[in-house]
Amino acid sequence: MRALTWHGKHDVRVETVDDPEILNPRDAIIRITSTAICGSDLHLYDGYIPTMQSGDILGHEFMGEVVETGPKSTLQKGQRVVVPFTISCGSCFHCSKHQYSACDNGLPADNQDIAQAAYGQPMSGLFGYSHMTGGYAGGQAEYVRVPFSDVGPIVIPDGIDDDKVLFLSDILPTGWMAAENAEIEPGDTVAVWGCGPVGLFCVQSAFLMGAERVIAIDHFPRRLELARRFGAETINYEESRTYDALMEITGGIGPDACIDAVGLEAHGFFADNVWDQIKVSTFTGTDRTHSIRQAILACRKGGRVSMPAVYGGFVDKFPLGAFMEKGLTLKTGQTHVQHYMPALLNAIMEGKIDTTFLISHRMPLEQAAEGYRLFHDKQNEVTKIVLKPGMDLAQTA
């Protein structure tokens, strides 16, 4: 099959590799019809994520058609499914509490050592995101092996376009869970740092959960424009002082809930050994590392801070004093995708949530390497690239 493979910093290629096979009873093989490039994929592209190996297949936002099933899979050939980016067993203590991203059994036993050392306990596996998250081949390919296919993938009824449901795999549940973690009450003002896909879905979700006002913070004009389209007020931190602006437009109280959707934008990232590199290339000279600190300082007393943003290691100068004195609540975590998929699919089918606005580019899988370059270089214009393995090259013209 053809697949997008990683070979090093800024070196990804579409190559021919061996087709995946059923290896465990609960596996299924999916023929990919749509697969997105995630902002966190850019961290792999930039070479920040350790434990990558040359030839690794990337991609953790994908959907497709079931073409093969193991004896314990509950899927049937021909079904269309969206696959969660988290690989969770459905049978351990955490899965039984719907804490799917904390699954005990998603990571192969040998790969659990690194996560255990870094976090105290191993987390679930992830598709296409280095060997410390399991070394699972990702979905930017023609086919993918999906473990635990009886509990992960959600079946999509016929007649619904891929573009409408693809983001159930990661970013829509992530935005929704972040808003849920903000414990929004009617009348609330909610501030959202970062208007990437997750931040934009936070904006939508917050309004659906009863927020009176949502304030979106970013510096890409196009992203702020999208947030405004959903009814958010905006702060461009390159134009205005964020904390001061938030205080003024909330009458000096501060937002009731603050959502940090900036972070490192990297799933499962933690490496201290590349910390300085990250600091130089991501933090310094921008406001971005300040997002969680700023959220804590701006948040009203007794308010809620929600952090869908991915932080992997240590953060300097965490304002623990402000956090304590103001009695804030912080909720965070990798998304429990499987928990949110059914309700969000319903919301999509009922027309309450539309995610298609996000897609700025559609390309054949063969052009995936070009897609990475484009996404990397033009973050204002590119909000989301969806790769279509079946798409004719001529269709892009």
Place this chain on the structure above:
Amino acid sequence: MGETMTPGRDDAPPGTSKRADRVEDATLSLVEPKGDSLSAKTVTINRPRQALYDYWRALENLPTFMENVERVEAVGDGRYHWVVKAPAGRTVEWIAAITEDRPGEAIGWASEEGADVPNSGRIDFRDAPGGRGTWVTATILYDPPGGVIGKVVAKLFQREPAIQARRDLRRFKQLMETGEIATGARTARQLAEEMD
């Protein structure tokens, strides 16, 4: 009331102690202790105690989740012949006898004279609090082949018994909870290479 607490002692498991005498206590809790390196690890498994004991007690099952164990064969009188992978493509072998067998609770073993790697240990199965499954504790005592150097070499090849015990317990948990052992491999060929 019962015994008073020895000053300076806590309730932490002996395998986690910084004190040599507590590690010795753990060693002495084994029937016929063999070896001088102690490893003790506990894992919680979301399954009933008896089911876990039953699977483990059929020692022929052990290679399904113990990566380095090639085979375990009963040779009669509660004795078993173990063939285990060692660094650099070698294997080590021994005969071990069951020294303790309490159905649903514990299994103990000790290697007999002439073992390539003298070892002994016990697996305890206890109800986890709050009806949250079973605590499985593996206490293993062994003589690293080739002494300290051998231990370093084995670690290099990830064939060090303490590392293996930790990973084997995770695989046991996976097999018992999910019915399979997680792998990141994409093809059967890759999977076979990982198992080598």
